[in-house]
Amino acid sequence: MESLYDSVASLFRTAPSITADAAVDRTDRVAVEKPRASPESARQGKGNADDLAELARQEAAAERARRSRELRRTQLQATPLPNPGKMDDLTKENQDVLSVPTYDGVRVEYHKPVVNARDKSLTYSHLLWLGPAHLQGGSSYEFATQLNMTNCTLMAQLDTSGMLNGRYHHQWTPSLLSKVQFAVAPAAKRQFDMALVEMDYSGSDYSANLKCSHDGMVVGSYLQSLSSTVSTGIECLFHPADYSLHSRYVGRFDNKSGGDNFCVSLLDQGTFNLSYTRRVSPRLTLASDFKFDPNNRESTAKVGYKWSLRQAQFRGAIDSNGVVSGALDETISPMMRFSVNGEIDHFANTYKFGFGVSVG
Known part of the structure; x- marks a missing residue:
């Protein structure tokens, strides 16, 4: 009886390590089995990034033009045209x-x-x-x-x-x-x-x-x-x-x-x-x-x-x-x-x- 008790106790002491090793094995298998991005998807993502950069440049140019027009309008209002004389x-x-x-x-x-x-x-x-x-x-x-x-x-x-x-x-x-x-x-x-x-x-x-x-x-x-x-x-x-x-x-x-x-x-x-x-x-x-x-x-x-x-x-x-x-x-x-x-x-x-x- 005493030997049987020792066998059961040793079994329970080694169970957590077995469970942890199994979890690690499952995680590795999931990481290995995760699908990789295809070359077409990579090229499509790069094209979207270029489009966004071009759109940002256009918006920045439009903003600079708008500010330039506002500055010119402000200067004209601040310095009105002179009288040309007779x-x-x-x-x-x-x-x-x-x-x-x-x-x-x-x-x-x-x-x-x-x-x-x-x-x-x-x-x-x-x-x-x-x-x-x-x-x-x-x-x-x-x-x-x-x-x-x-x-x-x-x-x-x-x-x-x-x-x-x-x-x-x-x-x-x-x-x-x-x-x-x-x-x-x-x-x-x-x-x-x-x-x-x-x-x-x-x-x-x-x-x-x-x-x-x-x-x-x-x-x-x-x-x-x-x-x-x-x-x-x-x-x-x-x-x-x-x-x-x-x-x-x-x-x-x-x-x-x-x-x-x-x-x-x-x-x-x-x-x-x-x-x-x-x-x-x-x-x-x-x-x-x-x-x-x-x-x-x-x-x-x-x-x-x-x-x-x-x-x-x-x-x-x-x-x-x-x-x-x-x-x-x-x-x-x-x-x-x-x-x-x-x-x-x-x-x-x-x-x-x-x-x-x-x-x-």
Whole structure:
């Protein structure tokens, strides 16, 4: 009995190890019997991973493009387009260089301020011109006065022949300006009578102008900024005498930081005008102008310069017709200026020479 008991006890002591070994054998068999992935399944999984990577790259590119558009829109909203100015001033800087003031004879001006208050000022002037070419209407003397108030300006000129010229400007709002210009001549010079009404409107990034004359002629213009440096516009003229309508198309590039000003205009008849102004330095400005008319196949070109010093200014120009002109304007004192100018036409064999003094 005792030996039987020992045999049964030893059997129970060895049973757990047998059970554990059997479990390990079953686990190994399951691991060995687990099916392996086929080559086709591996290639399909790799293709899915490539598709997901390509999709991620496309989404990242779309997100970058969206952020770029939002940044550009934010920059445009933060920096609005500038006002392009008036159509009449489109080539003002170019003409300021090329339009050299020349005359023949002696010109004397005297300006006297009568009222110089904060909200108004009144000034009168005397103009005396001695030479072969006189003022408009053949007069050699002219009296002028100018009244400036907060929102309006009134100017008038009267010469010895009895001809009266006047201007009236009224600033209704910061954006709206109206102008009236007229001329009244004596009975013997009725051909100089005229009247012109003009309205200017300046928007945030555009400007519009409308003119109406006494003979029924109407001129309208519109100028729009496309960017901080580029603007374009159109001007139309209607003449009721022959019911004709003409148009002019303009474009301008003005890089104020770089000093370049480029303007081009095209008339409906085909006349082409191109002007370029270069601000080389704060003292020196160069300008050129080119015009071409395809109807008669004629063209003209002109180049000039303006050199500004502390108390003097030199201007000179030469064109393709052989006309050479130059002018010097010097400030002698805060109340006196002296000017001298000359012009010679080599083809016509004519010349001009004049000097003037302005006091006041």
